[in-house]
Amino acid sequence: MSAVDQDEHFMRQALSLAREAYDAGEVPVGALVVLGQKVIGKGYNQCERLNDCTAHAEMIALTAAQHFLGAKVLNECTIYVSLEPCAMCAGALAWAQIGRLVYGAADNKKGYTVFSHQMLHPKTQLKSSLMEQESTDLMKQFFKRLRTNE
DSSP, rough: OOOOHOOOOOOHHHHHHHHHHHHTSSSSOOOEEEEEEEEEEEEEHHHHHHHHHTOHHHHHHHHHHHHHHHHHHTTEEEEEEEEEEEHHHHHHHHTOOOOOOEEEEEEETHHHHHHHTSSSSSSSSEEOOTTTHHHHHHHHHHHHHHHHOO
């Protein structure tokens, strides 16, 4: 599988997790951590369910991956996220020294790049806008549904 195919394959899985969040009434963000070809951590937003503002998809996926490896450093891993990480999640990715970040849609209101492009670990490779339209459409559907159900 080529690198492009691999990225699309895992981003589809992140989007599937985002749809699970959507179905659960959560902001639709999904994330998974991959080492080589193996998913070692995954999650979707669960802030409402857990009544926890830190229960973001990335945080859940990072914790699962770190438990799987028995280590806090994930410098050989890639995290795939359907939405640009917020400042909190970017900070956690920096502390984990994630090797690579791939995300779909930009978050022009709360994404980490609104605050600083330098929040990630200096060695983290970045790929943005992968399957951006799918991620954006899911977010728009969610907030439209939220507004019409109030």
